[in-house]
Amino acid sequence: MTDLTEKIIDAKRGDLEAFRTLVENHQTFVYRVAYRFLSHREDAEDAVQECFIRVWKNLSSFDLNKKFTTWLYCIITNLCLDRLRSAKRKDNKIDINADMTLIKDTNNPDALFNNKQIREVIRKLADTLPPKQRIVFVLRDLEDKDINSVAGILKMSPKSVKTNLYFARRFLRTKLLELNIEL
């Protein structure tokens, strides 16, 4: 029995210290995923907190034969998906052109985007993707999960994952071209 499994079993029994260890060991990874989805530090921290509360509440039903991190992926992904959808409902449209101006070096507006800036642009563009495409893009391209894993986490078919990924990548590419960003 691994140390992680032992901690999970202890936490299942209501051991708060064991649960604290689980939180300490996994919160950075959960935060990283949440931040990639939400692109906002406070929102990501809120999501992490909510995720671990959900973990605590449902720990008794967790199957020890399954991977703990996959379970965490499922919870944080669904939480972030809900947050993204509700944010979309509030119609918080991002003005990508305004963002690009901010990203660009104000002292030299004609200069090309540097690598760091391009990454920032890609991140900003990813924020404008529809929630599902964004989640698929983050899981596949940023978290480097394979198609089947993404399908398992999102409870979607692999074909649907591929389609969403295709649209996400095409959107990013098209937008980068529209913004005249030379790659």
Place this chain on the structure above:
Amino acid sequence: MKTHKCIYYEKQLYLYRAGELPDRERDRLNKHLASCPQCAAFAKKLKILDGKIEQLRGEQPSPDNPVALTNNIMRAVTSIEKFKKYQKADKYGNIFKLLFAPRLRFALLTAIVFIVSLFFIQEALFMDRIARLERKISRSTAAGIYTTEKMNYSVLENKLSSLDKSGSFLQNNLVTVKNKNKIVIDERSLTALLESYKSVKIQNELLIELLKNKNPDLYHITTKNGLDQAEIKELLRNKREILQFINEL
């Protein structure tokens, strides 16, 4: 210029970059890229884009204050546990409160009163039935003293005759042994007999024999005319010691 073929291969390029393109399709794509500079340039750009994305992958955002985040999570979890305990305690508290709710209290009180009254009514009816049964038995066995089989009649008769100083006791057929279990006493003779014994002590002894001490069947002492125990009590009203004895029995 973009042809239909280019649009098709553009899609294939995305699949290729994702590693999702089958070998056969990949060969066709490579052939097209070799012949179409526009698509080749696009493929190059896609490759650079993937490189940038890969760089993004390398970035590992982490919480500003991991300790504070852990503490916040643990605080939230602890409060959930406390709330669970409170809810559990509150559940029992609610049941307790419900027990003492005015309506329920009134209903409980009514139910208790009803059950107690039912018990007493039943008890009274039962006692009444027993009394009636006793009366019925005493009437049907009028003029009889019932004894058990173990009773020694000759001893009783001897004792009675020894007590019967006036000689009228047996002569006047005061006591007739009808059968093994039944002794008949004549009421008037009994009264006369008791009257004839001025000594209370002798009267007592006589009755002791008649009532057969320690034999419960003799409680149902009756006279020929069907007097029950109460009527005998009445008959012997003035003879306190005898009455006391009967009461003790």
